[in-house]
Amino acid sequence: MNKEEIKAYLKHRDPMLLVETVRLENEKDAEGKDRLVAYGTYKVRGDEFFLQGHFPDYPVVPGVILCEMMAQSCALLLGEEIKTKLTFYTGIDQVRFKGQVRPGDVVETKSYIYDRRKSLIFVKAQASVAGKICCKGDLSFALM
Numbered sequence: 001m002n003k004e005e006i007k008a009y010l011k012h013r014d015p016m017l018l019v020e021t022v023r024l025e026n027e028k029d030a031e032g033k034d035r036l037v038a039y040g041t042y043k044v045r046g047d048e049f050f051l052q053g054h055f056p057d058y059p060v061v062p063g064v065i066l067c068e069m070m071a072q073s074c075a076l077l078l079g080e081e082i083k084t085k086l087t088f089y090t091g092i093d094q095v096r097f098k099g100q101v102r103p104g105d106v107v108e109t110k111s112y113i114y115d116r117r118k119s120l121i122f123v124k125a126q127a128s129v130a131g132k133i134c135c136k137g138d139l140s141f142a143l144m
Helices: 005-006 063-084
Strands: 020-028 034-043 087-097 104-118 120-129 132-141
Touching: 005 020, 020 063, 034 063, 063 087, 063 104, 063 120, 063 132, 104 132
Parallel strands: none
Antiparallel strands: 020 034, 034 104, 087 132, 104 120, 120 132
8 A cells, every 4th residue: 555545544644644655464473373464664754743853963763653653554454444443542562662763764564463352452563674673562552
């Protein structure tokens, strides 16, 4: 999906739409079960609002923005269901930041749903740059 196709599903708009492409693939988990995985991308241009003050002489993408990038790409795992609902974070757990993301970097996200309880969705996600993980953790959100 490109950015315009993504907008048909997500309610986010610029400057908070933080995913440019998403690809959904079926993969096998460690136990051999099928699961749907979302792969997203976002190129950090350098003029984003969140870089203006973080930090003026050494711009680095804030960790919370990396979490938002991961969350937006994984929301597309819900397909048609997401078109009529909003998503709200209910938790950000076991998140680790392992590298910096700077202007010019392409952030690649990978996420999958590992549990669901009615309107609560639980996701494992990671973000990487050039194959190196820079952020990973468990995210949860509610559909409203």
